[in-house]
Amino acid sequence: MTHAQPSTSATSSTSAIPSVDDRPASVAHLLLDRVRSTPDAEAYRFPVPSGADTDEWRSLSWAQAGERVKALAAGLMALGVRPEQRVAIASGTRVEWVLADLGIMCAGAATTTVYPSTDVDETAYILADSGSRVLFAEDAGQVAKVAERRGSLPELTAVVTFEPVPPQASDDGWVMSLARLEQLGEEELRRRPDCVDKTVENIDREHLATLIYTSGTTGRPKGVRLVHDCWSFQAMSSLHLDKAGPDGQDRMGPDGLEYLWLPLAHAFGKNQISGQIAIGHTLAIDGRMDRVAANMRLLEPSLMAAVPRLFEKIYTAIAADARSRGALRHRVFRWAEQVAREYTRVAQAKGAELGAGMETGKSRVPRGLAVRHAIADRLVYRGVRAAFGGRILGCLSGGAPLAPDIGQFFSGAGVPVLEGYGLTETASGAVITLEEFRTGSVGRPMPGVEVRIADNGEVLLRGPNIMRGYHNLPEQTAAVLEPDGWFHTGDLGELTEDGYLRITGRIKELIKTSGGKYVAPLEIESRFKGACPFAANIVVIGDGRSYCTALITLDEPAVMAWAAGNPALAGRSYAEVCAAPETRRLVAGYVDQVNEGLQRWQTIKKFAVLTRDFDLAHGEVTPSLKVKRPVIQQAYAELIESLYEGTREQ
Template sequence: MSDTQTLIENRPPSVAALFLERVTATPDAEAYRYPVPSASGEGPDEWKSLSWGQAAQRVYAVAAGLVELGVQPEQRVALASSTRVEWILVDLGIMCAGAATTTVYPQTNAEESAFILSDSESKVLVAEDAAQLAKARERRAELPELAHVVVIDATGVEPDAADPDGWLLTLDDLEARGAAYLEKNPQVVKERVGAIDKDQLATLIYTSGTTGRPKGVRLPHDNWSYMAKAIAATGLIGTDDVQYLWLPLAHVFGKVLTSGQIEVGHVTAVDGRVDKIIENLPVVQPTYMAAVPRIFEKVYNGVAAKARAGGNAKFKIFQWAAGVAREYAKVTQDNFRRTGVASAPFGLASKHKVADALVYSKLREAFGGRLRACISGSAALAPEIGYFFAGAGVHILEGYGLTESSAASFVNPGEAYRTGTVGKPLPGTEVRIADDGEILLRGPGIMEGYHGLPDKTAEVLESDGWFHTGDIGELSVDGYLKITDRKKDLIKTSGGKYIAPAEVEGQFKAVCPYVSNILVHGADRNFCTALIALDEPAILEWAKENGLGGKTYAEVVAAPATVQLVEGYVKELNEGLQRWQTVKKFKLLPRDLDIEHGELTPSLKLKRPVVEREYKELLDEMYAGTREG
């Protein structure tokens, strides 16, 4: 048996047990960094630290506090909060009490939050602030099981006469009660953790379905213990790393990153405020971070827009450097694949050196200057954008997984990464491609099933453990997986041609620096069309320079000059496509797509049916007067 297999197969039953091991091994080492806004509310945040020992003190107090409130093993405690250090401490506290965390996105509306709390039978809700508390109060009559609400940040929380006695408390109250309970029962946390069985429920994550009610994905303790060991076994992260964690922890991608960190024991800087990323990166100076493709697209568009604003000469230099970066990345990756050395011919290496001094070095500085790699997941990254960053020295390792597979089933292997693929399976995960191209997975990361939905579980999970992902892909001879599309998203035109919309959309994002979101449409139609939403800061900057300054976003996108601008990029896109893939017509949307309107999932994935339903008139207009069939 290899060292890797031994590491994974001899795993403890839970991450709670791993956490206790980590605290014992390195109690004084730094575990978490988190920002504290300055007292005046102006000026930069102050970053504070928690050692593993200090984190454990709070985690154990939360765990004991929950026990004191009467929470039993496997009972659900819901957590509705943005990404912050308290999220991690509370989640670990819930697990150390032997209970299970129900994750709730803070953007979820009151009706859906109530459905999740009710369906999961959550006994306690840990709410971030007054806004999250208000949702629970609004729907309290529908939640007879909900015995307590614990508020993390009590600013602006007012007492309500309608609250039952003891129903509302703060996180400080819970920790104080837990600390007092621990004094009388010092072994309670160790006993609860010691009693956890590997098949016991640890996390219930509700998938934000594109239609109907979300489904609760049941992830037992063993899923996370396996993930922690398998991530460590890849060798991608080490004890000296500093992770910058901003992804939503209610999402499986964010959650899995906390498990790997506990196993390895490195530092994680936690701050979920997306508007603070650019400000935080030079302060945190991470060695790795995870993100979704939309972030890399925004950075790329921002750099391109900044170069364009600097005048024609500056923009030409950027375009040249971007071309060199892509060529350099393709050549060095190809050479590494063939020879094991990421080399480039002398002429290309010389151009790359000049471009590095002019463009790439500044880009790396913006990421904090120490970034070894970024992990990208949740949706496909356009390869041309991936190659640009790779050539600029910001290495994006694409990975792949689903909520149902505990997030990380595949990841690109460090230096041997290949842009445009999601890498190789994690140690211990099996993959096969079905006859129709669907990716099937089996292994210790696969869910137990959908909560209370045996029929839905049976649709995707075979009795021998193979899980149907619903994604289409292909495996290279040496085991790299390429995702081509969602099975249900494949478009079949009325002419019988199959088109993968995500592939066309990704290519457009690589050619048009102003795009924010694009949806390619064409199922049962005789040609493809597109709905395009533009990136507001980038297009308003362009508008200023093109006689449209002072106009609103909606006015700018309605202007003929803007339509003409985008038309040029659509033509450029079509030149690289097969005839039946080309976008014949497009419409610019009056606003960007967003989570609030239900058009994007919290991990910024497009909800196609929602967008197509909402903009049906625009789609129909593009096909009006054409013969369908």
């Protein structure tokens, strides 16, 4: 059945490191403990618009956050919400999302997450399927979605808004402001001062905490049932990893600042909330994607979690900036890029830590490489770290594979990008390694999690973080969750002799050519993104075909900066640049470079450069920016067929 099965705990522990086995029943317990232990410390930092293009950043201490959370919890109780009943949140990432989620949790209820981009039909389906009693809605747009379907949502008794809405929307009291709910809660607390504390005391670790609906590529989304123990485990795992720094020191500790922009309807974002409460550091919250670069410079964070697409965009922006500064500067950048990758490979092979511990790495690499790295640091890497604010200790990457070349570049430049592995069904985190991390690997199992590889290459997981099933879908639950707790991830992977896991693809996405050869498209796509500094997205095609082809999209800022220096392309639009023969020749060079490292049946024989990137508006990516392959292949069916014209399919 299995190829390998590492021990349950892959990292050593000492008496100084808290055990995940001693975790409380819920994150609500952790929150109340945090408020009592560090009431005056800064908990959350958030922007408030103060002008047309400016923000004023404000803070909440743990005591202030605790007061608001208790008021929201008591307010929900006043509305009749009872333990394990569902309360939905449809909003972008903002401090109110976090406070509402914690309020729901402290009321003993369960959060149903809804992406703000979800359309009317799917929003109504999620609210109905979950049986949500109350909805926290970000603004009038979110209210309008449910108002249109109010008649089909009899269980939805109230809507609470984060932002003001038109008066007519709340004529019958169905819609109220967040401030009004907090006022109701304060009145309830005056009547029953200990109602929240007692409710939290009675939370059982197996009580439902969250319903996260997967944004699948086809069909209705499935509600993943995550109990309180899932998040308590994740919170204590984060604390365990933070305390397991070099020489027993905290990696970040309560004095650090984490920047959170991830969508909180996604398990990855919600995981960060849980870990932050356990560690006690400050969380700066702003989900506006167009503010990420400016916020990093302003906030100077210690830690940031992101999906690979963000690191790809930062890399292409840095490369484009170097190219715009002239041929010499660009050559220096490309040299430094190669030095960073070599430094990462050598240092990681010798077990050295990177980033804040780069001096350790320098003592373990050949002197010549250390000298070249020091020169590159003065010329290039300082600017790379400045793009992240200048004080970054490291970044977490999840949600999809990160191209190894990009990870090696950032790590060698002093911004370690640690890949983790998990799914919504595992409450996000399952595998990650901070000590002796290896770029291209997602690490070792977190303490308390088991990993094994099935005979067909599928990754199986077992641990406290695994979902308890899909909501109202017993047959689909049984298809992926074995009676003894092993969860079938649907991912293909490999385990090294010392327990490191490498994800090689998705079973459903595995390509079988007409010649009978199997191809993992993710591996090829990852290599291309690492090789081509202009790449935005790539989809490799070839299932049932005699050879592989690809649809390629280009990063607009990067390719336009390149085009500005090309007399034949200067002044053309982005779409015109993408369609130009000069651009095709540019991309072809990177395709050839990738093909050199592939088996013959894996190589990309033909490709097309599209005139726009895949986006959420066209339904081509999920809210977490994963490409929807079936949608892409259907939308570009004619173009794909043209890549096979003149060939005889076998």
